[in-house]
Amino acid sequence: MTTPAIQSKKNLAGLAPPPQKPASLLATVRATKGNFFEIIPLAAYEQPYYLWKSMLGSVLMVNDPEGVRRVLLDNVANYPKNEMEIKFFSAMFGEGLLSAPGPKWRAHRKVMAPSFGTRTVESYAPAMVETTVAFAHQWDALPDLAEMDIAAQMKALTLKIICRTMFSSDAEELAAHAGEALEFAQASLEFGLLDILPLIGPRRIKRKEEAIRTHFKGMDAAIYRLIGEREKIRHEAPQDFLTRLVAAKDPDDGVGLNATEVRDEVITIFMAGHETTAVTMTWVWYLLSQHPGEEATLHQELDTVLGGRIPTVEDLPNLPYTRMVIEEAMRVYPPAPGISMREAKEADELCGFKVTPGQQVMVSPWIMHRHRRLWDDPERFDPTRFAEGSSEKRPRFAYLPFGGGPRVCIGATLAMTEAILILAVLAQRFRLRLKDGHDVKLQTRITLRPKNGMMTILERRRPAPARGDATI
Numbered sequence: 001m002t003t004p005a006i007q008s009k010k011n012l013a014g015l016a017p018p019p020q021k022p023a024s025l026l027a028t029v030r031a032t033k034g035n036f037f038e039i040i041p042l043a044a045y046e047q048p049y050y051l052w053k054s055m056l057g058s059v060l061m062v063n064d065p066e067g068v069r070r071v072l073l074d075n076v077a078n079y080p081k082n083e084m085e086i087k088f089f090s091a092m093f094g095e096g097l098l099s100a101p102g103p104k105w106r107a108h109r110k111v112m113a114p115s116f117g118t119r120t121v122e123s124y125a126p127a128m129v130e131t132t133v134a135f136a137h138q139w140d141a142l143p144d145l146a147e148m149d150i151a152a153q154m155k156a157l158t159l160k161i162i163c164r165t166m167f168s169s170d171a172e173e174l175a176a177h178a179g180e181a182l183e184f185a186q187a188s189l190e191f192g193l194l195d196i197l198p199l200i201g202p203r204r205i206k207r208k209e210e211a212i213r214t215h216f217k218g219m220d221a222a223i224y225r226l227i228g229e230r231e232k233i234r235h236e237a238p239q240d241f242l243t244r245l246v247a248a249k250d251p252d253d254g255v256g257l258n259a260t261e262v263r264d265e266v267i268t269i270f271m272a273g274h275e276t277t278a279v280t281m282t283w284v285w286y287l288l289s290q291h292p293g294e295e296a297t298l299h300q301e302l303d304t305v306l307g308g309r310i311p312t313v314e315d316l317p318n319l320p321y322t323r324m325v326i327e328e329a330m331r332v333y334p335p336a337p338g339i340s341m342r343e344a345k346e347a348d349e350l351c352g353f354k355v356t357p358g359q360q361v362m363v364s365p366w367i368m369h370r371h372r373r374l375w376d377d378p379e380r381f382d383p384t385r386f387a388e389g390s391s392e393k394r395p396r397f398a399y400l401p402f403g404g405g406p407r408v409c410i411g412a413t414l415a416m417t418e419a420i421l422i423l424a425v426l427a428q429r430f431r432l433r434l435k436d437g438h439d440v441k442l443q444t445r446i447t448l449r450p451k452n453g454m455m456t457i458l459e460r461r462r463p464a465p466a467r468g469d470a471t472i
């Protein structure tokens with residue numbers, strides 16, 4: 001493991017010290033085009049809570065593990081998702097898990113949970129690995145030192161993986177429609193504090209809603225057709241997520257999902273399930289390119305444990321450093337930097353702050369993961385923070401890339417398994433260098449992504465194996 005002293009000199013993109021003072025209204029509006037969180041003042045990173053105030057309203061940022069625990073778990077019923085945000089998500093996903101009202105959310109979560117359990121996720125691993133190995137073959141065909149936008153590459157890869165794992169044989173057809181529709185939806189995602197404010201929010205959301213509906217028409221038609229086909233061939237249908245959704249019955253009332261509900265969950269999984277993992281991997285590659293010591297440690301683990309072999313799910317426990325790199329990357333650049341805005345229903349107290357009904361409440365992994373009371377030298381990339389035994393010493397809600405409580409990410413196990421396998425396949429064969437002069441800028445569009453992509457140079461670590469070989 002490398003010495004922290006060397007790394008702390010690195011200037012990582014978007015990690016300048018937080019500003020001392022709150023930003024002006026103009027600067028706030030401007031910041032919504034980039035990474036809004038960069039304008040939040042230092043006090044938020046030092047105190048248990050921070051009240052963000054402007055002419056347009058106020059948001060309570062809860063920055064203390066106990067306070068977060070109260071919002072997301074202990075008193076979760078008092079903090080439903082903000083209504084405007086629900087409307088925004090429904091415009092895109094209908095009433096999928098991210099935006100369904102309480103009773104529907106509960107029933108659907110129960111129906112969907114088995115598709116994301118550890119056993120089921122393990123059964124997806126071969127498809128994840130195969131897809132990634134095929135991707136490595138495409139990289140092999142590129143000339144030496146090829147230039148590539150690794151953000152776009154990781155998006156293409158994770159989209160293929162989500163299609164194959166969730167929709168098996170129909171993957172290709174769906175991927176073609178999904179790529180285009182989701183790209184548009186992502187591009188129009190500028191959801192931020194402005195969208196929840198009463199004066200501005202509704203008009204902004206309506207405009208987005210109309211545009212998104214138009215762009216989702218092709219994908220909707222494809223999904224409805226697939227649902228119809230699966231219903232017809234029930235017994236021979238592939239045992240994947242789509243079949244499970246179509247066949248699902250609530251164990252209590254025996255009621256299943258109708259076609260619209262299935263469509264909404266499919267879109268939700270597409271959207272929530274590939275962009276987040278893609279940005280995670282993009283930041284992993286960026287951080288490795290800036291930290292040769294950590295990169296060498298990763299290569300050493302992969303070479304020792306796998307020695308050029310294609311990984312399987314059984315290898316995962318033997319790749320702790322690979323996991324640590326991903327966990328630390330999600331701390332430094334949380335893929336979802338601000339967990340959905342919540343709205344207090346009744347009066348409450350959070351970290352000594354008297355919450356009144358209607359108060360907007362935000363939990364931000366971006367702030368929590370850099371909080372001065374929780375992390376030592378938080379701007380430093382150091383995977384050893386996640387070494388065995390270290391994570392257990394931290395409060396559960398200090399680190400929350402996947403959220404927490406009943407609304408915790410349903411795809412967390414899937415995402416971690418996928419990220420480790422992608423890294424284990426690709427980092428055995430390739431290393432990526434940041435292209436000279438590429439200016440990495442952060443942008444929050446629900447996910448935290450590099451604003452102008454991430455231009456990298458592809459280097460080979462070892463020559464390509466013969467096709468069909470079990471090595472990478």
Ligand code: HEM
Pocket residue numbers: 097098109268269272273274276277280335336339340400401402403404406407408409410411412414415416
């Ligand atoms: C590194 C990758 C991922 C990250 C960082 C991530 C992060 C999150 C976070 C923070 C939430 C909670 C939002 C809230 O409380 O408001 C969430 C919810 C959710 N995620 Fe993920 N996610 C990832 C991957 C996935 C994958 C792979 C899937 C599915 C295949 C997925 C599906 C969902 C769904 C459906 C929800 C809503 C859960 C509910 O409200 O019941 N996510 N995710």
